[in-house]
Amino acid sequence: MKTKKLIWIAMLLLTGVLLAIGVTRSGSPLTQQDRIDSLTSHLACPTCSGESVFVSRAPAAQAIRTEVARQVGAGLRSDDEIISYIEQRFGGQVLLVPRATGLDSLVWSLPVAALIIAISLLVGAFARWSRNKPGAPSAQDEKLVEQALAQVSDDQSKG
Amino acid sequence: MLASAGIIGTIGRALLLVGFVGSVFGAFAAITGVRNNEPRVIRLVSRFAVLAFAAALGAFAVMEYAMITRDFSLAYVQKVGSWSTPALYNFAAVWSALEGSILMWVLILSGYTLAVCFWMRKRMNESLAAWAMAVMMIVLAFFFLVSFFPANPFANGAPGVLDGPGPNPLLQNHILVMFHPPILYLGYVGVTVPFAFAIAALVTGRVGEGWLLATRRWSLFAWGFLTFGIALGSWWSYEVLGWSGVWAWDPVENASLLPWITGTAYIHSVLVQERRGMLRVWNISLLVATFSLTILGTFLTRSGVLNSVHAFSESGIGAWFLSFFAVVLVVSVFLIGWRGDKLRSPGVIDSPLSREAAFLANNVLFAVFAFVVLLGTVFPLIIEALQNRQIAVGAPFFDRLTVPIGIALLTLMSIAPVLPWRKASAETLQTRLFWPAWCGIAALVASLASGAYGLAPLLTFTLGGVSSGAALRQVVLATRRQGFRGLVGRANGGMIVHLGVILIAVALGASNSYSKSQELSLVAGVPATFAGHSFELTDVIEVRDDRSVSVKALVIVDGGKTYEPAITKYTRIGMNVGTPSVKTSLTSDIYLTLEPPVRQDSNTARIKIFIKPMISWLWIGTGLMAIGTFLAAFPGRRRRPTDATSAPVLVANKSA
Structure with a gap:
């Protein structure tokens, strides 16, 4: 049993080390195209519902893609600057990701709250179940059993 | 086609009306028959089911006829018909817009109603079956009515139109348009069957496990079609839309995913009820949620409400679906409350380290998953209603929140299949997870060797290894014990479905991270x-x-x-x-x-x-899920109560 435990510890350590290697190394450096793709996937296509500029083939999305590519190619603006530039130029709500401020932040916090509530309900249920383990019959249960037994012995004595 | 102008529309609408009347009478016959215990009245139910199906089939055929003959007297043919559409795409043009897809819904639902009726023909006198038929008939009547009034495919169009634009170009350039919508609808609509039995169980008070066992295969069937339909949709997206992805998190996709999530939670937690008689309220709630999410999803995607809250009133269909959604919820919640005392179960779950506890954790994760998808889909509506400004919630939001949920689900898929019911010890786990853990390490080493990096994808690959080890362990042990029978039945088929899911998770992890x-x-x-x-x-x-x-x-x-x-x-x-x-x-x-x-x-x-x-592994995984679902539908080996649970004792010598 001891050796098995040791093997388990070794396995966990090995996994941890391998994961650490994988997390610290990185892929090939980002190209301009990667930047364009990532920027356009965070921008909302103005004429679609819920699709990004990266996904949509609509002419409006096409126009924004071309503009983003031009900006990235020029290399003068940072990602945030390009987004605010697009926001000015094309107007309206262009960001596909809700902000983390004001009412919009609810979309981020509600799922976390839901998870916490769900987990605490689950924990509560387990606590309740471990308190009410069957095996400790209540006084009422015992009374019922006594009555039933009395009934049986009555029947037998009659029969 | 001028000769038939107006006539074909009238025939179609008449058939819809016949179908509506037939299903109303069918529901009425089922309810009065079972309440007054009159077998003669109950026998009428199946006739009305046949009538409703024949009417729906007739209406659909009339629509196909109008489309094939390009009868431009109908507004719908003017909208999606064209002389230039090739025959196959013209056939599929019938379901390429709202009115036609509701008509297909009617056809499929009436088909399910007839099938359930045939399946229950010998037990129709039982109150559970009769009430389930009544619920199906009422839902069917609603859809006939929607097709008759707000989504009328047989409305007459403007006179003098001789040709039309044809269906949306995206719906006439890939053969999948023939298969994806009908298969998705088979799943979407099929959810009605277990829902009807759940409501019937509440109404009749027979809330034990009978209705669950009865509808097990129907639920699996609907779930399988929903899965397959969604996967075909991603394939279509990949092959046709040209953005190189399979899932864009747009509202229409989310509307099909939501019932799939709650349905998946249901087919897991139902096992706890079958085995331990627990979670009765929860399972019924999951079915109610699954069915009402199909209605809500149709409301969200078909009413135009997502483009703007204010577009909602423009199409009549929104109000119909929203009202129906409200009725379904109110009635279900009332029934659950009314039967509350009967639904309470005496059992307890002994240990957090047990199969049933793992199913509970699965349900918590799926519930949060469904909440995230629903919230993200309707959040722009909430903001627009409260603050009158437009925002968009798209793929980056869903990706950020669902990737951790997916990884948590993979973790659960690694451990749950090796957990015994009731209670596990740390030692059991250590022994049973030993080889799966090595599979995980092997997967991690292999992915590092092929150049993978980043926490989320590496965790996905590692857990994919552990969970496929856990699934394979079950299949190998079962086939060793029972031969080919170790591949069929719920537990074993389920593990093959798991293997498909794992392939899909790994393929998504790789293609999303390393494109x-x-x-x-x-x-x-x-x-x-x-x-x-x-x-x-x-x-x-x-x-x-x-x-x-x-x-x-x-x-x-x-x-x-x-x-x-x-x-x-x-x-x-x-x-x-x-x-x-x-x-x-x-x-x-x-x-x-x-x-x-x-x-x-x-x-x-x-x-x-x-x-x-790794994109191809998405389709291979989907195929594996389909095969696994099919295998799970076969009855597995059930232990007879009289069978010995220990190894048979060898009789040493007969002649002695």
Whole structure:
């Protein structure tokens, strides 16, 4: 049993080390195209519902893609600057990701709250179940059993 | 077709009316028959089911006839019909817009109603079956009514129209449009059957496990079709839409995913009820949620409400679906409350380290998953209603929240299949997880060796290894014990479904994290390279037919086959549709799209190239899920109560 435990510890350590290697190394450096793709996937296509500029083939999305590519190619603006530039130029709500401020932040916090509530309900249920383990019959249960037994012995004595 | 002007529409509407009356009478016969215990009345139910199905089939056939003969007296044919649409796509044009898809819903639902009726024909006198029929008939009546009033496919169109634009170009350039919608609907609508039995169980007070066992296969069947339909939709998206992805998190996709999530939670937690008699309220709630999410999803995607809260009132169908959704919820919640005392179960779950506890954790994760998808989908509506401004919630939001949920689910899939019911000890786990853990390490080493990086994908691959080890362990042990029977039945088929899910998770992890793309301006005869592959443009050609003009770029990839990404202009609609061309292999796909602007006469083309690793494994995983679902539908080996649970005792010598 001891050796098995040791093997388990070794396995966990090995996994941890391998994961650490994988997390610290990185892929090939980002190209301009990667930047364009990532920027356009965070921008909302103005004429679609819920699709990004990266996904949509609509002419409006096409126009924004071309503009983003031009900006990235020029290399003068940072990602945030390009987004605010697009926001000015094309107007309206262009960001596909809700902000983390004001009412919009609810979309981020509600799922976390839901998870916490769900987990605490689950924990509560387990606590309740471990308190009410069957095996400790209540006084009422015992009374019922006594009555039933009395009934049986009555029947037998009659029969 | 002038001779039939007006007539065909009248016939179609008359059939819808007959279907409506038939299903109302069917529901009435079922309820009065079972309440007054009159077998003669109950026998009428199946006749009404036949009548409703015949009416729906007739209405659908009339619609197909009108579409095939291009009867432009109907507004719907004017909208989606055209002389230039090829026969197959013209056949599918019937379900290419709202009115026709509701008609298909009616047809499929009446088919299910008839099938359930036939299946229950000997037990129709039982109150559970009769009430379930009544619920199905009432839902069917609602859909007949929707098709008769707000989504009438047989409305007369403007006179004098001789040709139309045809269906949306995206719905007439890939054969999947024939299969994806009907299969998805078979799943979407099939959810009605277990829902009807759940409501019947509440009404009759027979809330034990009988109705669950009865509808097990129906739930599995609907779930399988829903899964397969969603997967076909992703395949269609990949092959047709030209953005190289399989899932865009748009509201229509989310509407099909929501019932799938709650349905998946249900087919897991139902096992706890079958085995331990627990979670009765929860399971009924999951079925109610699944069914009402199909209605809510239809409301969200078909009423136009998502474009703007204010578009809601423009289409009549929104109010119908919203009201029906409200009725379903109110009635179900009332019934659950009313039967509350009968639904309480005496059992307890002994240990957090047990099969049933794992199912509970699964349900918590799926519930949060469904909440995230629903919240993200309706959040723009909430903001618009409260603050009167437009926001968009898209893929980056869903990705950020669902990736951790997916990883948590994979963790659970690693441990849960090896957990025994009731209670596990740490030692059992250590022994049973030993080989699965090595599978995980092997997967991690293999992915590192092939250059993978980043926490989320590496965790996905590692857990994918552990969970496939856990699933294989179950299948291997079962087949060793029972031969080929170890592959069928719920637990074993379920593990094969798990293997499919794991392949899909790994493929998604790889393709989302390690895709590369580049736009290349190709000149004919001059090869270019990207990511170790060569691309050479040979020609740019133009292909015309009577509905479209396509420009195709002929590109030789890696000196081999020629691929033809194209942009097609559908002249009647004036819409440009790109068609990607994909070189598929088991390790990675090369996905080419032609980018505008295109000029046929020039010898140049702008081609966008995506290198997407492991995409084929999505489709292989889907196939495995389908096979597993099919195997799970067969009855597995059940232990007879009289069978010995220990090893048989060998009789040493008979003759002695």
